Amino acid sequence: MKIKPANPKGVKDLLPREMARRNYILDKLREIFSKYAYQNIQTPAFERLDTLMGKYGEDEKLLFKILNSGEYLHDETVQTLLKSEIYDAKEITPKIATKGLRYDLTVPLARYVAQHQNDLSFPFKRFQIGAVWRADRPQKGRFQEFTQCDIDIVGSKTNLHEIEILYIINDFIQEIGLKAKVHINDRKIFDAIGQLLKLDDSQKKQISILIDKKEKISAESYSNELTEILANEKDFEDNTKFNNFIDIMNSTTIDDLIQKGIPKEATESLQFILENAPNPELIQFDLHLVRGLDYYTGTVFELKPIDINIGSIGGGGRYDDLTSLFGLERMNGIGFSFGLERIEFCLDQKEIFEFKSSNMIRIIILHLIENTKELISLRKNILENASKNLIIDIYPEKSKLDKQFQYADKNKFDYALIYGDSEQKQGKINIKNLKTFQQETLNLDDLTKFINKNI
RNA sequence: GAGGUCGUAGCUCAGCUGGUAGAGCAGCGGAUUGUGGUUCCGCAGGCCGCGGGUUCAAGCCCCGUCGUCCUCCCCA
Numbered sequence: 050m051k052i053k054p055a056n057p058k059g060v061k062d063l064l065p066r067e068m069a070r071r072n073y074i075l076d077k078l079r080e081i082f083s084k085y086a087y088q089n090i091q092t093p094a095f096e097r098l099d100t101l102m103g104k105y106g107e108d109e110k111l112l113f114k115i116l117n118s119g120e121y122l123h124d125e126t127v128q129t130l131l132k133s134e135i136y137d138a139k140e141i142t143p144k145i146a147t148k149g150l151r152y153d154l155t156v157p158l159a160r161y162v163a164q165h166q167n168d169l170s171f172p173f174k175r176f177q178i179g180a181v182w183r184a185d186r187p188q189k190g191r192f193q194e195f196t197q198c199d200i201d202i203v204g205s206k207t208n209l210h211e212i213e214i215l216y217i218i219n220d221f222i223q224e225i226g227l228k229a230k231v232h233i234n235d236r237k238i239f240d241a242i243g244q245l246l247k248l249d250d251s252q253k254k255q256i257s258i259l260i261d262k263k264e265k266i267s268a269e270s271y272s273n274e275l276t277e278i279l280a281n282e283k284d285f286e287d288n289t290k291f292n293n294f295i296d297i298m299n300s301t302t303i304d305d306l307i308q309k310g311i312p313k314e315a316t317e318s319l320q321f322i323l324e325n326a327p328n329p330e331l332i333q334f335d336l337h338l339v340r341g342l343d344y345y346t347g348t349v350f351e352l353k354p355i356d357i358n359i360g361s362i363g364g365g366g367r368y369d370d371l372t373s374l375f376g377l378e379r380m381n382g383i384g385f386s387f388g389l390e391r392i393e394f395c396l397d398q399k400e401i402f403e404f405k406s407s408n409m410i411r412i413i414i415l416h417l418i419e420n421t422k423e424l425i426s427l428r429k430n431i432l433e434n435a436s437k438n439l440i441i442d443i444y445p446e447k448s449k450l451d452k453q454f455q456y457a458d459k460n461k462f463d464y465a466l467i468y469g470d471s472e473q474k475q476g477k478i479n480i481k482n483l484k485t486f487q488q489e490t491l492n493l494d495d496l497t498k499f500i501n502k503n504i
Numbered sequence: 505g506a507g508g509u510c511g512u513a514g515c516u517c518a519g520c521u522g523g524u525a526g527a528g529c530a531g532c533g534g535a536u537u538g539u540g541g542u543u544c545c546g547c548a549g550g551c552c553g554c555g556g557g558u559u560c561a562a563g564c565c566c567c568g569u570c571g572u573c574c575u576c577c578c579c580a
Binding site (some may be wrong): 057107181183187261262340438454456457458470 | 505506536537538539540541553554562570572573574575576577578579580
């Protein structure tokens with residue numbers, strides 16, 4: 050039976066040239082992360098479900114769960130559940146799935162830190178690059194498997210880290226030549242607004258969703274929705290509440306906020322960060338930035354490209370208590386995650402992928418004689434003795450010359466070595482520059498010398 | 505989770521109001537017996553995503569399913 054070659058939904062294969070681009074981006078990120086003293090770690094692709102559950106809020110349903118292996122279906126409770134008329138996924142799921150694919154790299158980090166606390170020294174700065182999985186419906190810039198490039202600092206409260214992260218972002222986008230802005234806010238400010246206006250938890254939740262999408266909806270539906278959220282109690286106060294809220298949200302500076310009654314404590318860390326940011330052009334104070342992930346408690350930021358419609362290409366924030374869920378108290382964390390696929394998309398759009406063809410020189414040995422061994426040892430000889438960075442391929446079989454040249458052409462070789470029966474007899478070899486079409490005949494023994502000197 | 509779009513040769517796509525498939529590119533062979541980005545000629549390549557239904561007849565219509573791309577929600 051023939052099986053149709055196709056990927057499952059939402060995942061992609063990568064062609065060599067796509068992989069080359071990714072590596073271009075990843076090399077830059079790794080270099081910058083390392084330069085700022087972050088250490089590389091790795092965690093498994095899947096985690097215990099209890100590690101993952103309860104940390105992502107609404108999006109929890111996007112977790113990929115892994116069916117248990119073995120005889121779990123014979124378990125009595127599962128049998129009862131399966132036979133019962135009442136089908137309740139909430140009851141069955143934990144019986145048949147106890148593992149899940151990681152949803153991000155932050156929660157696994159919290160687990161990792163709690164688990165290995167004795168082997169780590171704090172503050173712990175780490176970077177991690179890896180795939181994460183979300184059972185989302187795919188669309189532009191959104192996949193079920195994608196790569197996050199994370200930096201996090203665990204075990205330090207100071208806002209120096211926010212500033213450091215901003216420096217890293219700045220370095221990176223300059224390095225790759227991308228125009229983007231970091232939107233920044235602090236959840237403490239939103240909480241303070243809530244307190245000031247005496248909003249209850251459900252109102253806060255609804256409003257946070259609303260302000261997050263303010264840019265996308267009309268002013269009219271914004272104020273309609275806002276009225277609806279605020280006006281579920283009958284008193285006249287609601288109207289002033291509405292006006293107060295609008296007034297506060299229109300603030301463009303921290304001073305503005307303080308004047309409107311937001312306590313200093315809520316704003317001072319953001320103030321400090323803004324004052325010390327690397328590049329004022331880069332940063333935008335954005336009161337409407339919320340971010341959905343439940344675990345953030347302080348600074349939040351999002352990196353958005355200018356003129357490219359792809360959403361954010363990175364995001365992060367401060368989470369004050371993530372490790373306490375794993376029994377490690379009073380461990381503050383802050384991190385940021387770059388989304389590899391979306392960065393790739395941006396570079397693609399802007400056509401700024403002129404990654405200098407590496408300084409490797411590509412040589413192909415054409416296959417014109419029966420004795421393959423001689424070609425293999427020719428390659429070995431050159432690789433061992435040449436002082437240049439060479440990539441050397443041997444055409445796999447003896448065949449027509451023009452075919453071999455076509456292969457060389459398509460694979461962008463720089464030089465071809467022509468060594469056939471006549472050269473073999475005379476102890477010569479031809480080296481042809483495939484860009485200039487120029488060809489030279491050398492003594493076989495002089496080949497390495499020639500390569501070192503002339504190419 | 506809601507809505508839309510598309511699925512035909514390796515790739516990009518045509519295929520009329522239903523009458524059992526076509527182009528370009530790529531591949532292979534030749535013109536050209538050891539010199540590549542051009543040209544010309546030829547060859548091969550298809551469960552028309554999969555399953556069911558309607559019909560004398562389905563690539564085309566209907567239902568389901570898998571996948572693609574996109575919008576909303578949310579997010580990297």
